[in-house]
Amino acid sequence: MLRFLRAYAQNFLNSRLMDERRSLPPALISEFAEAGLLGLQVPRELGGQNLSHTDMNQVFTQLGAIDANLAIFCAVHNTLGIAPILFSATDEVKSCVLPRLATGQALTTSAISEPGIGSHVRGMTTRATRHPDGSYTIKGVKKWISLGGDARYVNVFAGLRDEHGRSLGITGFLVDSRTPGFGIGPEMLTLGLRAVPQYDLTFDNLRVPPSALLGAEGDGLTTAKAAFMGGRAVLASMTMGAAMRSLELAQRFTKGREVATGSLAENGRIREVLAEAGAAIQAVETLTSRIATWRDEGQDVPEAWYFCAKILGCELGWKAIDMALQVLGARGFLDTNTVGQHFRDYRLFRIFEGSTEAITVYLGTTLVRHPDQFAKLVHQTRPAATVLRLIDQVAEIGADRPDDAAAQHMHAAVVGELVCWTLLAMVTSQAEAESPMHGYTAAWTEHQLQQRLRNAQLGFRRSLPTVTEFDDHVAAFAGVIGDVDQRRWPAEEWRADPLLR
Ligand SMILES: Cc1cc2nc3c(=O)[nH]c(=O)nc-3n(C[C@H](O)[C@H](O)[C@H](O)COP(=O)(O)OP(=O)(O)OC[C@H]3O[C@@H](n4cnc5c(N)ncnc54)[C@H](O)[C@@H]3O)c2cc1C
CATH class of the missing domain: 1.20.140.10 (Butyryl-CoA Dehydrogenase, subunit A, domain 3)
Structure with a gap:
């Protein structure tokens, strides 16, 4: 794999172009899959490489040295996407999904972040409801999901309620993005890592079978x-x-x-x-x-x-x-x-x-x-x-x-x-x-x-200015720099984020 990556970097990669075009080269997925990079820790019998953690570190150090886009693409698929499936999906789901992921027939990612929560994961508002037949519906919005528009399988984390509306805790579900109710929002125009796009994802009463459960109900954070x-x-x-x-x-x-x-x-x-x-x-x-x-x-x-x-x-x-x-x-x-x-x-x-x-x-x-x-x-x-x-x-x-x-x-x-x-x-x-x-x-x-x-x-003995004192201090900047909010950019998402208004 290391040899493949070095040769790929020297002979085929054009990071500048990838950055400019905001996309990975079309042949990359199949070539990476062939080299084993899309199933790094998937067991061999399921089509993967079963790498040790030490070997995986080496692969990621190599990828990181070449181009962060390649590294993040592989990390999202292998660690955010495959790892929860490997740890927590049923054996039946694993044997169906993992060979496809390891051979690049499908991509995967995880969706945790939301417009209202990022670091504060326990505050998520995406909801899942359990039905008497054991299936679940998921409703909510996720934000910043790497490969969200490309992944066939998305690990969605949501606050689960039972049939009576009682909270059962955050729970993980493996969602097939072809399921009705799965929506893909606009791509985020990020400062860097431009070739690995992020999207909003919406789940509009999306229904998943009992087998979609990743681990036990309420064990999503584990x-x-x-x-x-x-x-x-x-x-x-x-x-x-x-x-x-x-x-x-x-x-x-x-x-x-x-x-x-x-x-x-x-x-x-x-x-x-x-x-x-x-x-x-x-x-x-x-x-x-x-x-x-x-x-x-x-x-x-x-x-x-x-x-x-x-x-x-x-x-x-x-x-x-x-x-x-x-x-x-x-x-x-x-x-x-x-x-x-x-x-x-x-x-x-x-x-x-x-x-x-x-x-x-x-x-x-x-x-x-x-x-x-x-x-x-x-x-x-x-x-x-x-x-x-x-x-x-x-x-x-x-x-x-x-x-x-x-x-x-x-x-x-x-x-x-x-x-x-x-x-x-x-x-x-x-x-x-x-x-x-x-x-x-x-x-x-x-x-x-x-x-x-x-x-x-x-230590630093001086106490902090209060939030109001500091707010007044910053508000006074307007007297120096005026109101310079730009109202719109043609052909781009132009509305200012509500948190920045
Ligand atoms: C390119 C990109 C790819 C991403 N890919 C994914 C993905 O695939 N899946 C996914 O689920 N999410 C993804 N994310 C979302 C990412 O994980 C969140 O942006 C991140 O967790 C930070 O959340 P936030 O932006 O809401 O920041 P906030 O939670 O609003 O925090 C803002 C800042 O406040 C400070 N802060 C926050 N909490 C504390 C605290 N407790 N104490 C002190 N200071 C604090 C920190 O300085 C922090 O940077 C991606 C984001 C980007 C930009």
Whole structure:
């Protein structure tokens, strides 16, 4: 697969054209299916590749380095789409659907987000109702669904009610998009990832049979979590591929470039920013490969590890891409430069499948409420003694929970971030003897943790402006910049989003 992807990139791919046309090349689906890329973890007897998590990481790092559109296309199909079916559909449904998906005869995705909810999944308003004959009807609207207009099978998550209107909890359903009542809304014109379109989906009393159920009634969030946690680690692997590619180009450039101090490659400041990006990439790689190894060994991996991979993988990876763009100077700003395209495409990764802020606050809140879970995480690896001392200080900050709600959110964000850096420092400290670069990476990661700890200990004593005070402050901008809302763009969706009016 890796060989296929490298040859495909060199000989057939034109990322620029794909971006411009906002679509994947027509032959891509069948070629990717033939190479096994559409059934990465589907069992062999159902037409898939049955890849280990370690191998899957490698495939996604490769895809991520080539083009985020290809990577997201494969990730949506394999992790958002196939994984919930693999975990939770009946054997009969699996044997009917999975061979079709693995061989590219059909695509699949998941629909969770709605116009009114994104990060707050429990607030979803799409409703499913169970009928006496065991079938269900689904009614509601989903938004931003990648491949939503192309997928034959969509995992739809909805709040289920029984025949008497009693709530049974969020439940997953495998919906065939050919079912009457399945509607496809307009394509979203996104800033990046232009070749993998997103659509609104509407379900107008769409009826599905009992076999459409994914897992048990009310267990939808368990199904979604089981599938999407792995997806979060995959996002980190893709971002690392793009960050590696960007750093490779930046390093090449510095070697040939003369600046006022001489060779750019010899400039201390530039060596420092490049080395830091290299350390960030190596740290996240160490983390994702550790998670994959644990999963391949059948170990239970607490969700904090996946959150850490998603948060730091996507944040540090994008920062490394931004750094490469900066080092490339004007060349970095060219739209025809791979690094510029990565910069645009990978910006999304900090937002979707749990935005950094939402999952950092969630992680921090969980660990503040259940400090025993933090202790368990620490026992999962045997970190260096210096890191162990820092871990005690992180636990102290976690225990110091404020009373006020807004202060609690800020405290949870600090704790969540500290926990992520703690986990990264734990895995990198274990690998520090492997090479001089691993030694640098371990020291850099520990330093990042120390800096954040110091910030947290120092605190910021000034209270926030109230929402009204800040609202008044921003409202006064109109006096400076006036009303500049553009009313319409011909031939495009022109109404302003109600939340932006
Ligand atoms: C290109 C693209 C593809 C997508 N594909 C899919 C798909 O295939 N299937 C699908 O179901 N969805 C998909 N989505 C939706 C995506 O998962 C959501 O956009 C994402 O979860 C964020 O939700 P939102 O946009 O409603 O942001 P909101 O939930 O409105 O959050 C806005 C911002 O508020 C902050 N925030 C939110 N919650 C908290 C919190 N608890 N604490 C602190 N700060 C917080 C964060 O900064 C966040 O970015 C896609 C989106 C895009 C742009």
